Amino acid sequence: MPRETTRQSKDLDLVLFGATGFTGGLTAEYLAEHAPAGLRWALAGRNAGRLEEVRDRLAAAHPELAELPLLTADTTDPSSLAEVARRASVVITTVGPYLQLGEPLVAACAEAGTDYVDLTGEPEFVDTMYVAHHATAQRTGARIVHACGFDSIPHDLGALFTVQQLAAAGPVTVRGVVRTTGSFSGGTFHSAMGAFSRARQMQAAMKARRTVEPRPEGRSSRAVAGRPGRDRMLGYWLLPLPTIDPFVVARSGAALEVYGPDFRYSHYAGTKTLRYALGGAAAAGALGVSAQVPPLRNFLLSRVKQGEGPSERRRERAWFTVDFVAEGDGRTLHTRVSGGDPGYTETAKMLAESALCLAFDDNPAAAGCVTPAQAMGDSLIARLTAAGITFEVVA
Numbered sequence: 001m002p003r004e005t006t007r008q009s010k011d012l013d014l015v016l017f018g019a020t021g022f023t024g025g026l027t028a029e030y031l032a033e034h035a036p037a038g039l040r041w042a043l044a045g046r047n048a049g050r051l052e053e054v055r056d057r058l059a060a061a062h063p064e065l066a067e068l069p070l071l072t073a074d075t076t077d078p079s080s081l082a083e084v085a086r087r088a089s090v091v092i093t094t095v096g097p098y099l100q101l102g103e104p105l106v107a108a109c110a111e112a113g114t115d116y117v118d119l120t121g122e123p124e125f126v127d128t129m130y131v132a133h134h135a136t137a138q139r140t141g142a143r144i145v146h147a148c149g150f151d152s153i154p155h156d157l158g159a160l161f162t163v164q165q166l167a168a169a170g171p172v173t174v175r176g177v178v179r180t181t182g183s184f185s186g187g188t189f190h191s192a193m194g195a196f197s198r199a200r201q202m203q204a205a206m207k208a209r210r211t212v213e214p215r216p217e218g219r220s221s222r223a224v225a226g227r228p229g230r231d232r233m234l235g236y237w238l239l240p241l242p243t244i245d246p247f248v249v250a251r252s253g254a255a256l257e258v259y260g261p262d263f264r265y266s267h268y269a270g271t272k273t274l275r276y277a278l279g280g281a282a283a284a285g286a287l288g289v290s291a292q293v294p295p296l297r298n299f300l301l302s303r304v305k306q307g308e309g310p311s312e313r314r315r316e317r318a319w320f321t322v323d324f325v326a327e328g329d330g331r332t333l334h335t336r337v338s339g340g341d342p343g344y345t346e347t348a349k350m351l352a353e354s355a356l357c358l359a360f361d362d363n364p365a366a367a368g369c370v371t372p373a374q375a376m377g378d379s380l381i382a383r384l385t386a387a388g389i390t391f392e393v394v395a
Helices: 003-008 022-034 048-061 078-087 103-112 123-140 153-166 186-196 199-212 245-255 274-291 294-303 312-317 345-360 378-386
Strands: 012-017 041-045 070-072 088-093 115-118 143-145 172-180 220-223 229-231 236-240 262-271 320-328 331-339 368-370 390-393
Touching: 012 022, 012 078, 012 345, 022 048, 022 345, 041 048, 048 070, 070 078, 078 088, 078 103, 088 103, 088 345, 103 115, 103 123, 103 143, 115 345, 123 143, 123 199, 123 368, 143 345, 153 172, 153 245, 153 262, 153 320, 153 331, 153 345, 153 378, 153 390, 172 236, 172 245, 220 245, 245 262, 345 378, 378 390
Parallel strands: 012 041, 012 088, 041 070, 088 115, 115 143, 143 368, 172 262, 220 262
Antiparallel strands: 172 320, 229 236, 236 262, 320 331, 331 390
16 A cells, blocks of 8 residues: 555554653654644553653643643553554654563554554564564555664664765675764663573574575675774774674665675774773673673662663763774775764654654655665655764765
């Protein structure tokens, strides 16, 4: 069914599920400030009273939102989620950890032909959703787009931007190098600890996906584990990052021919000094070990609350950069994606703009569980550029 026809059959363009949380609240505020005129949207959640509080806060700055629709829905009540999906063209969800709470909403959107975006950085969840719901979403035309926050928008779209600028005919290798002063959300920390504690299950989910996911014919795209060391071109010490981002980028490379016949991507954190690189490696190792010991894991989780975040002043001082170095056809290209506070302010912006892009823009033909680059590509790059995130060729 054509997208415009699908939208006309719905009475809401967009529903935000999870607006009572910290990042969900920032997403609601972004939509209130930047949504196009006439946007038909609503807030959804399990607590009507807290939803009313969010609406009142929005209406204090935007009086026209005083009657913003509120939908009561709960991840434990599939019928309530089905009703949300039936009414909406696009559903945003910030309700995690997704492995514990996310599948019922994915299932409802896939069945209803409703587009879906989330903030997950949990590989096991993404792979499990592909196996369980990709075929249904393909049949109904739903676009299920995971990882639409800092995981993995700047990395996925930055890699797309980079290979487009390089325009190589042969094999291409790209390395992405992340630097940031921003803090990550409590939800991200809880999801990461969950992933560290479920390495065996994560590998099993990845294997199950590989058995059913088709591979591109005559082409290859893979995430490659990088090695620690110094990047002479960028001047940074590199520490490989075990995040979802390289898998998302590699799946975009498999889906889109612009990445070339043989695409490889590796993903790092970058530091200016060896001391910080070694400290980061030690901290990551300690978290990985702690996640395997339930008392330690529970203690750390109790110290980092979900639904909370830094002050506006602190967020205003934060920034991120992702540098990409691409090599192909004997040429080397350096590009960069950069913006403000990654874990909260820019994540809310990326998530909201992804949903608006799905709702209104002329996007590539896609359905099923797809990556941001595959679902939105240049349309979302244009939106994010207009919203203040920079995509640039450095050298």
